[in-house]
Amino acid sequence: MQPIHLAWVDYTILIAYVAFVLGIGWALARYMKTSSDFLTSARSIPTWVTGLAFISANLGALELVGMAASGAKYGIATAHFYWVGAIPAMIFLAVFMMPFYYGSKARSVPEYLQMRFNKPVMGLNAIGFAVMTVFASGISMNALAKMLANLLPWQLSLNLGFAHLVSYDVYLWICSGVVLIYVLKGGLTSAIYTEVLQFFMIVLGFAPVVYLALKDVGGWTAMTDKLHAVAQNPMALDLNTRAFAPDAWTSAWKPLLGGYDANPMGVNVFAIVFGLGFVLSFGYWCTNFLVVQRAMAAKNMTAARNTPIVAALPKMLFPALVILPGMLAVALTAMPDKNYRIPPPIIAPENYARAVDVIKNTNQPNPAAEIKDVGDALGQKVNADKITALIAANATTKLSDDQIKEGVYNAVAAYDYDSVIFSLVKKYCPAGLLGLALTALLASFMSGMAGNVTAFNTVWTYNLYQAFFVPNKSDGHYFWMGKFITVVGIGLSILCAYFARQYNNAMDIIQLVFGFVNAPVFATFLLGMFWKRTTSIAAFCGLFGGIAGSTVFHALTIAMGNVPGVKGAYLWRILGHEVPKSCIFPSEMAQNFWLATFAFCVCFGLTLVISLATRRTRSDEQLKGLVYSLTPKIVDHNVPVWQRPAVVGTVLLAACVVLNFIFW
């Protein structure tokens, strides 16, 4: 992405945002008196705030960027991540699981496991979560620093002897510093408040971009018509290697029903519904402390149960804001007079210069060789027709170097989908609106770090430090530890950011580990909350077995087109075998969904069987309030109908089904 020019008004908006988040931290500092205030907000936050924070904690900038990228690659089917992969789980959490999280007075999700089972089970969950969340924080900050280094024109190169500083480092440390200050001052409440601010910034910052892009394409019908044409011949735009039915980009379910080779995602209905819709989605929304922490900060039980419900409404509507831009980008790329294409991957200027030279000096009569030379010079595939046309144009009228370079840029046959949202912002936003959109992105990256750090410091202080290392100290001691570990957490995040920056594979590895740890965990919670017979030793073995099972599944399987290694199937390579056909999945997504399914089943099965084989260590009386059958049902008599979680949840679920029908 070429750097963009920012005007004074853009910088003003950026600085205003930073000033406001620091101010929020400062204003809250005086209310931080106990470790509970700092780490868990002492259950004082109103429903609408926790609800918006709940959705915001998940709506990081990586999601914004990623969903637009997926919208371009897969079309409306990406909405499955929302309508199948989020809403049902959020409603289940609200109606059935929050009573246990909130009613048990657990201070964190792992702490519920300690109350229900024992410390080892809690420890396994806590350690996995703590590691994951620090890495997630680092990934967020790395992406932010990279974005700023690519977009802002200011460049730095300072040789300090022991280190070579570039603008990336400055952005990383300054942004981390801002987050550190406002979290250290205002704790979890600071993070929650800035998440709400971020929510409004994202909606108000990106709505105009979507509106303008939609207007430019000519409206919804014009877009769908264009996408129908693209779906039948994506090869013309180098978007895919196969043709699909016309509705591949505009229909959410029909392409899936056709099986894995009828849709660009490469999945079938079972993988989506069970792998994504059940295992991964419930595993994330119902057990990930990053989001559940926001619900646990609510001021009473009704508020806590309503938090995911409040969050579900915007979540349902977000595809219009985050997925639609990707689809619009594809439609625009297919309209030659719009002068827009999804940006190609970033190519070094030297490579462009070499390619330009090849075009200028073509004297070989063999066009195929010339095209190959251009491609080699660039290090990317190029579109044969466009290069031929460019060479012909240069032959008739001598083009300038810049014109040739632009022609080469337009002929690169690969796309950097992650830059779709930036490119649309760049195309449609004048100065002012540009600052707003960029600040919205900055806000969500920083919120990502803040949210992860506040979840990390709570789990460390209460569930690792207090539970295993230093129990029975005064609250003041744990308050101090909470602050100390916040600083450490930011430091570790910065290290993870450098790690992610250094290794191209880092994102893949980290996603992998997330998958291993997340996939089985819902089985443990499901059996723990709804079956009193589940024993602690069974829970531990099940969880451990699930994680181990994930690792083995991954070591044996791979997606079509990937090389054995980080992407999987390395066990076959070690054994010196070809990967058997039964272990090859049509796409990475399919592999992920099936891995999740497998891990869930292993955990569920092990926990079930071992529970039946071992004796219970907790009596019914001890499990009261922790298990469904032993807890009095919550009766929402004093609450008006429109505030009852079960009622509103059902309505939202119905609305979700309607949405699925509309985009069938």
Added chain:
Amino acid sequence: MGLDIRWPIGLMFTFIGVLLTGYGAVNRAASVTNIDGQEIDINLWWGVVLLVFGVLMLLGAIRGRKNPPSA
């Protein structure tokens, strides 16, 4: 908890709304987007939207101060 979140949100969006509306009104050449040949004063219009949103938030905050929420 202590600070009503509507205050910072209201203040910030009122500020940005005023900024964008002002910039859009004064510097019209730089504030338009060209869509299909049609020039849209997007800074101006959206600035007004943000301003209205910010003011609504502030009104909510003022109302919250008059009726303190029950504990």
